[in-house]
Amino acid sequence: LNLEVNxxxxxxxxxxxxxxNNAGTRFNTRGINDDGNAANFCETELxxxxxxxxxFSFSQLRGSxxxxxxxxxISYYTDITRxxxxxxxxxxxxxxxxxxxxxxxxFINLLNENDLNEVSIIKEFENQIKLIKDDxxxxxxxxxxxxxxxxxxxxxxxxxxxxxxxxxxxxxxFSYNLKNxxxxxxxxxxxxxxxxxxxxRTNLVQSIISWKILENMFKMLKIY
Numbered sequence: 001l002n003l004e005v006n007x008x009x010x011x012x013x014x015x016x017x018x019x020x021n022n023a024g025t026r027f028n029t030r031g032i033n034d035d036g037n038a039a040n041f042c043e044t045e046l047x048x049x050x051x052x053x054x055x056f057s058f059s060q061l062r063g064s065x066x067x068x069x070x071x072x073x074i075s076y077y078t079d080i081t082r083x084x085x086x087x088x089x090x091x092x093x094x095x096x097x098x099x100x101x102x103x104x105x106x107f108i109n110l111l112n113e114n115d116l117n118e119v120s121i122i123k124e125f126e127n128q129i130k131l132i133k134d135d136x137x138x139x140x141x142x143x144x145x146x147x148x149x150x151x152x153x154x155x156x157x158x159x160x161x162x163x164x165x166x167x168x169x170x171x172x173x174f175s176y177n178l179k180n181x182x183x184x185x186x187x188x189x190x191x192x193x194x195x196x197x198x199x200x201r202t203n204l205v206q207s208i209i210s211w212k213i214l215e216n217m218f219k220m221l222k223i224y
Contacts, residue, residue: 005223008051016044019063026197031069031081036093038063040198046210048217049178056220057174058213059101061192062202065109066094067124071117071196078117084127091128095138104189106139106167110201111194112146118196139167139189145201157208167191168212175220 001012021037022029029039041063048056068082068090098105109125111118122142129140141163148156171189176182191209195201218224 005050009049010051011049013047013049014044015047016042018042026199027072030064030071030197032064032066032090032094034090036066036090036095036097038066038094038194040064042198044206046213048214050221053177053179054184054221055174055176055178056217057176058171058187058210058217059190060206060209061098061190062198062206063192063194064198065111065121065125065194065196066091067121067128069121069124078120080120080124084124084131087124087128088131092132095132098190098192099137102187102190104137104139104171106141106171106189106191108164108191108193108205109140109142110145110205111142111196113142113144114147121196143205145195145205154204157204160205161208161212164209164212168209168216171213173213173217175217 003010003012019037019041021035022033022039022041024039026040032038041061043059043061045057045059050056067080067087069078069080071078095105107129109122111122113119113122126140126142129138132138143160143163145160148159167189172185172187174187175184177184193202193205
């Protein structure tokens with residue numbers, strides 16, 4: 001997207017990189033594998049370049065819930081294929097891989113606690129979070145998006161924004177002066193978001209986070 005703001009050029013890019021690990025079609029590949037690779041795992045980066053002199057960047061992650069489960073198609077029941085003790089090692093590997101780039105991770109789980117097929121995933125996911133409760137660099141937030149925004153009344157999303165404000169402010173974003181090659185700020189934390197197939201619900205929340213981050217980038221540029 002190319003714009004002109006305050007007589008300066010503003011370029012906005014959105015890039016998504018999809019992992020080749022544990023790849024597969026939506027209804028056949030879900031959860032994680034033994035190497036800790038989540039199905040449908042993507043990194044999306046928002047990049048802003050202002051006046052060819054300042055660069056801003058913010059990354060988010062999305063992927064299947066990082067536990068072992070299967071759910072063939074839409075109508076079949078969810079099958080948790082390994083208990084928490086046999087999931088622990090793969091879950092740890094998943095976190096280890098993310099921490100190669102970001103020490104602080106905020107898991108945002110959007111699954112529906114009123115859906116029996118999703119409740120079992122929530123339970124096993126939260127079992128893994130409990131096992132690492134002493135890791136202060138890992139945050140976990142469960143937000144039942146479908147219950148909060150019934151019948152497409154998306155005003156309920158404000159409750160999520162309130163809960164995420166502290167994370168967004170702490171996380172910050174990467175900024176870089178292209179003229180003198182100076183790093184001005186770093187992104188400290190990364191959101192790692194899931195619903196069931198990481199489609200509509202995840203899209204909505206990633207979009208909201210991106211808008212909030214974009215507002216903060218504009219504030220730094222004194223664009224209001």
